[in-house]
Amino acid sequence: MNSRTSWTRVMLVLVAGAVVLAFTLSASAQVQTKTSTASQKASVVTKVDRGEVVYVSGNDLVVRMEDGTIRHLANVPESARATVDGKQLGIHDLKPGMKLQRTITTTTVSKVITTVQTVTGKVWAVNPPSLLILTLEDGKNQQFKIPKNQKFNIDGQMVDAWGLKKGMVLSATRIVEKPLDVVSQTRKMTGSAPPPPPPPPPADVPILVAQEAPAPVQVAQAPAELPKTGSEFPLIGLLGLLSMASSLGLRTIRKCL
Numbered sequence: 001m002n003s004r005t006s007w008t009r010v011m012l013v014l015v016a017g018a019v020v021l022a023f024t025l026s027a028s029a030q031v032q033t034k035t036s037t038a039s040q041k042a043s044v045v046t047k048v049d050r051g052e053v054v055y056v057s058g059n060d061l062v063v064r065m066e067d068g069t070i071r072h073l074a075n076v077p078e079s080a081r082a083t084v085d086g087k088q089l090g091i092h093d094l095k096p097g098m099k100l101q102r103t104i105t106t107t108t109v110s111k112v113i114t115t116v117q118t119v120t121g122k123v124w125a126v127n128p129p130s131l132l133i134l135t136l137e138d139g140k141n142q143q144f145k146i147p148k149n150q151k152f153n154i155d156g157q158m159v160d161a162w163g164l165k166k167g168m169v170l171s172a173t174r175i176v177e178k179p180l181d182v183v184s185q186t187r188k189m190t191g192s193a194p195p196p197p198p199p200p201p202p203a204d205v206p207i208l209v210a211q212e213a214p215a216p217v218q219v220a221q222a223p224a225e226l227p228k229t230g231s232e233f234p235l236i237g238l239l240g241l242l243s244m245a246s247s248l249g250l251r252t253i254r255k256c257l
Helices: 002-030 233-256
Strands: 032-039 043-057 060-065 070-073 082-084 087-089 099-127 131-135 141-145 152-154 157-159 169-192
Touching: 099 141
Parallel strands: 082 169
Antiparallel strands: 032 099, 043 060, 043 099, 060 070, 082 087, 099 131, 099 169, 131 141, 152 157, 152 169
16 A cells, blocks of 8 residues: 555656646747837947157057146057048057047947736646746646746736636736946047158258347547648747757756756
């Protein structure tokens, strides 16, 4: 008696396991799922960085930013391009003195993905609060895991897993809303070359420096000769007086001796 009961229990367990496995494998084919996506208005943020090339060596780039800070960009990829004066330049084409401008545009679109799962069937077995087996419209049984706080529509009334009974016909709908932010980013590098230096003068042409001549200064000069109205008689009189004075002086010296 005991051995027959044990074999019966084993057979029931095997059959139940096979049925549950069949339910699980067919679950995905019997549930109707609809997914919809709703997008909100996109937000756009633009960031502009400006700088001047200071040093370039290989794939290393040193840039002086607009605020005066020095930024070292190591291992710049070969695919990086900058539009300078209408030309596409790579890292090896950049020269000190070039002006660079990087524009980064970030676009964020907020979306809500709504998934609606609907199933209709007859209760074959229920193990509240988490397990339910339904007989679907095609006559096959399917096992479901009951989500937390799930409600079922029974003849227009909403009940939970504890209110389900075998033989009840029910329909259940599960709605899942998942927010999602889709972020896209574009980068644009532009620039301008430094102005060319002035050309040097030819080597065999002398360089003249023009200077403004100082204003002439007028200096008063004495006349080269006496006016015609002058006479030599005063001069002769003066010489005679000097001779008389000298002779009187000699006489006085002799008397003293």
